[in-house]
Amino acid sequence: DGGITQSPKYLFRKEGQNVTLSCEQNLNHDAMYWYRQDPGQGLRLIYYSQIVNDFQKGDIAEGYSVSREKKESFPLTVTSAQKNPTAFYLCASSILPGLKETQYFGPGTRLLVL
């Protein structure tokens, strides 16, 4: 079945540690996105990528980094510079670049700081 997978479902991070969240899609979509959701809040855009080897900062990119070496993969690294990383992280993709396009979301990764 086509879709977006995120792993792990839950991730624990120690203070000062970098962690990487995985996002894979087999929909052959060009664009991919990372969002952060805090409890009781909506989604905020962290980074997005229109095409392989290209990505742009979203609204809250500080403390995060991404790469897009393959069309189907868009991993997100939460660095130690991100002072409040506990949140629900959602990855999405769309057929074409452009945030007006319909986005398909993964199941999310919940990151907790120990």
Add this chain to the structure above:
Amino acid sequence: DAKTTQPNSMESNEEEPVHLPCNHSTISGTDYIHWYRQLPSQGPEYVIHGLTSNVNNRMASLAIAEDRKSSTLILHRATLRDAAVYYCILIGPNFGNEKLTFGTGTRLTIIP
């Protein structure tokens, strides 16, 4: 950035229609109106979108006011599976709208 205003919560009885309102008085002429919904601990799911004309799909209908300053998502016959947070968002047509943000949405409760 154009923003949307939605009620925090709504309730509806099962098998009855539901009308979810969204105000967007500062919408620009080229902004698309998108609706997504999110079940607990899951990623959002696309519901419907439109620009000027009313839209229908298998999930819902979208009624857009003539002045485009408000819209209503219509679930024709609510089921328990429709209980979710519904987000109304505006997205411009130009590539690179980095300020895309989903607001807090409307939490819809379905009463059996």
